[in-house]
Amino acid sequence: MTEPNYSDPKYFWNRELSWVDFNDRVLEEARDRDNPLLERVKFLGITQSNLDEFFNVRVASLKKMESVGYEKPDASGMTPKQQLEGLSEKIHLQTDKQYTTLNRSLLPKLADYGIRILKPDELSTPQLAYIDDFFHNELAPVLTPMAFDVSRPFPFFANDSLNIAIQLIRPDETKKKNKEKSFAAVPVPGMFPRVIKLPSANNEFILLEDIIKYFVNELFIGSEIKETATFRVMRDMDMDVAEEDASDLMKEIQRQLKKRERGKALKLDYESSMSKYLRKTLIKHLHLTEADVYAVKGPLDLTFLSKLVKQVTGHKDLLYPPFTPYEPELFKDNNLFDLISQRDLFLNLPYDSFDPVVDFVREGAEDPQVLAIKMTLYRVSSQSPIITYLKKAADNGKQVTVLVELKARFDEKNNVHWAQELEKAGCHVIYGLVGLKTHCKLTLIVRREEDGIKRYMHMSTGNYNDKTAKGYTDMGLFTANVEMGIDASNIFNMLSGFSEPPYFHKLVIAPIALRQFIYDKIDAEIQNVKDGKRGFIQMKMNSLSDAGMISKLYEASHAGVEIHLLVRGICNLKVGIPGISDTITVHSIVGRFLEHSRIYYFWADGEEETYLSSADLMTRNISRRVELLFPILQPDIQHQVMRLYTLLWSDNVKTRVLQPDGSWDRVDRRGLVKLDAQEYQADHAKEIADYLITPTDETAKTTFENEHRFIPLMKPDDSLDESGDQK
Incomplete structure (x- = not known):
């Protein structure tokens, strides 16, 4: 029988599109009504910071490939151009979902608790007096209005900076019959907090850019302001350090840091109310395409939400309960x-x-x-x-x-x-x-x-x-x-x-030996199955994208090895392919804590070998980084590591299960006892740690294991309520 081609592109999901799916799982946490309200707000902010870094680095890399005509496809068969097209479509949908979550769910729910982000026309008289004083005594001296005309070049807008675009008619045009429109901009200064708490008995706030807009006439005296709209530019922030040519690496890094701030524009976020004139002016002079621009219905750059949460007072009930790590x-x-x-x-x-x-x-x-x-x-x-x-x-x-x-x-x-x-x-x-x-x-x-x-x-x-x-x-x-x-x-x-x-x-080191070491361990499981024995692999990592590793896991699945994978983020592996991956199950946990540990376990004919590592199964980790994989040799610690793995695998609250079509479904908890693995570990940190530190007390071990059994998973399901929140 002919061996399948485990590297066939149809057996792989694209790395970048898989990352967007991961960010969507984070977004689900912002929509999950079981999460405390202010934690949901923070999750929405995290989706923005995730997306920003993704553009700064990953999209930047694809843009560079496209610009030089690089057409070699990735493991999934997609060229850089095709990946960029797919990303644009998918991220536009995700951006819409972010702002639907904000406007239809989170902001109304915050208002129910008296937490409001106000516009100037909603302020009380004392609050108007407060922003008037703040603008004239602190903000105005720092602001720099920037005009653009034949004598002044188009302004440079730094990466991730917030700016206000202005359409105006200049003083020398106001008396003309055919008035010409002009473009100007005001950068929102980063040295001031973006979220300004207003004087009141309640949690009422205003955003810095709305204060500037309210007083913008004072920055262009004599001009007629026709329109203001906020925008933000994301740039290429990936560093290109030619180490072989750098006699002093530290100086080269410092030089690249300065250069990076002026990287090529990749993405434009702008208020959906922005006029065609301002929008086209920005697109033209930033050298962007329609696929690179994102109209948003709400405040730009949702990372401000974490700053908002920090300033809210009197609502600890809307946050996760305080947690103190345990030290035996x-x-x-x-x-x-x-x-x-x-x-x-x-x-x-x-x-x-x-x-x-x-x-x-x-x-x-x-x-x-x-x-x-x-x-x-x-x-x-x-x-x-x-x-x-x-x-x-x-x-x-x-x-x-x-x-x-x-x-x-x-x-x-x-x-x-x-x-x-x-x-x-x-x-x-x-x-x-x-x-x-x-x-x-x-x-x-x-x-x-x-x-x-x-x-x-x-x-x-x-x-x-x-x-x-x-x-x-x-x-x-x-x-x-x-x-x-x-x-x-x-x-x-x-x-x-x-x-x-x-x-x-x-110890096992990448890039010297880690790849071959894991290959050998997988081959041993394959051989055990061929010999009529059990083959079983359990792995936990942040991301799984290395084509060679995925092909090797397919080979093991084809042989009949049972494989359980806990993958928080990117996963290029497809499940449920008959004869290729039908013994592989993939779970992803996104919750209060970021799952960052890496565990590699092999049944090894009953010898049960367990390893921890700094490395994910990504090409960069295995082939381009110095990484460490180390064995857990002490039996009680090995037992504990795998009990923790079992706990995570049995989670039925924060787990999503990868489906053959690439979707990630939540677990159907009907008939199951609710188990949030992260919450469980936080609640039982003392018992878990003390259990490990007293390994000679067999009675204590038996009692602990009887009292802390983990419930197995049943079939996955995913459902939303009518408001778009996760049930």
Whole structure:
């Protein structure tokens, strides 16, 4: 029998269109009536920030391909031109859905609670006096009206900046019979808050651009203002760093940051009431097409909604209940090096506290027995305590080596700053390998002890960022495993020098070996099925888009291997193809926390191998990044990781199930006990963590497992009520 062609384009969804489907799942959370109202508002804002970044980078890349005539199709058989056409159609529909959600659902519901965004003609006398004072004493001196005529070039509008387009008749035209229209614009200054809280007993607000519009006549004295309309331009923000030609990577990054702000215009958002004159003027001079412009019925740039939520007072009932990550007493009362030398320790963020990770670096900085700290940093917060302790370690005479990834997208400026700060403190800062982003999450602390030198490690699926650790789900491991320690040292030697280790004992590194390692594990499951045994794979990741990996999963499904995939975002794999993918099931969870952990599990003929990783199954992760995959060797932690996977797989509240037609359907909960896996972990963080930390208490384990059973899924279903909200 002929082997199928697992790389046939008809077996793949397009990567970019799949991303739009993911953003639509986020939008569903804004429409879900079971979510607290202000959280729904925040979800709507998230869809906008997601979309903005997508245009800045992904659409920018496709535009560049189209401009140079690149016609090679992707894995799904679509050329860049076809992808752009498909995206335009799909994103226009999604934009309409965003504003339908805002105008028909969220704003009326907010008004029911006295939370209103007002226009100037809706203000009370005291409120009008307030904006009058604010405009004349604070705002007006900063504003810069910009005209466009034969003597003045068309203004430059920065990426993501809000601007007011103005159609006017100039003073020298007002007396003429055939008056000529002129174009002008006023940028909305970014140094002021966009959401202005009005003086009143209620939660009443006005947007900054509406204040400027109200007083715009004062900026063009003598002219006749015919029209004002808000618009926003999105530009190409993807960086093009030729590392091989850059003698100093940091200087090259800084140069590209300045250059990036003036990238090519990609998208124009404008108020739907804008006249043809203003609209055509903008399209012409921004060099856009009709497919690139988006008319919106409401305030532009919905990211302002998160700022609105922060200013609302007296409505905690409209937010998620407060959640405090749990930190077991074991971590608080003991030296971490003593604990890790006895057994591996596991953290399940954000349900477990991130503090032990910070403490690990702090203790390393303060412990006189510690000789060296080595760490990779991809994204850190603007006030990172980890940076503070790394600088302290250098000050205390430790050998501190930090790999700072300068090319971490949209964190470049922050990372350049921290790299400079660390160098000033005496740390040895490295920037990784030419052509590769370093995305692995690894800390190595070398300590002198009575029996010799000992290595302690922390490895994680997520960044060393104390801020995102409160909102992203990630898993981390503390270990003093000797072989992993040797591997970790070899990784840092590879990153900082010219070392090329012949092999790794336990850790798996991309781009060197991760792809083949996973291929081999999948092949082993295929062989087990051929031998009449069970074949079973469970994987969790952010995105699945690598064509080779998808083809290998199809090969496994064709052989009869059962495959469960938890994929939060992009998924290019198709399910339900007879003989190709009919043993594959794909779930996606979008909820309160961003699912960020990566888990790779293989049945392995009953040996059950579990791995955590910094890598998604995307080509960029596997082939163009330094990524880390590490095994969970301690049985109790392995058991816990897979119990958490089972919990997520059994979720029937936030789960969507991929269908053969590419749609994502919610789970039909009829006959099932409601199970929100994220809510469950938040509510039971203490029990889950304590269960793991006391593995010798078999009675406690049995009691816990009996009390916390997970309900299996039934068939999926999706339904909306008449208002467009999710039931």
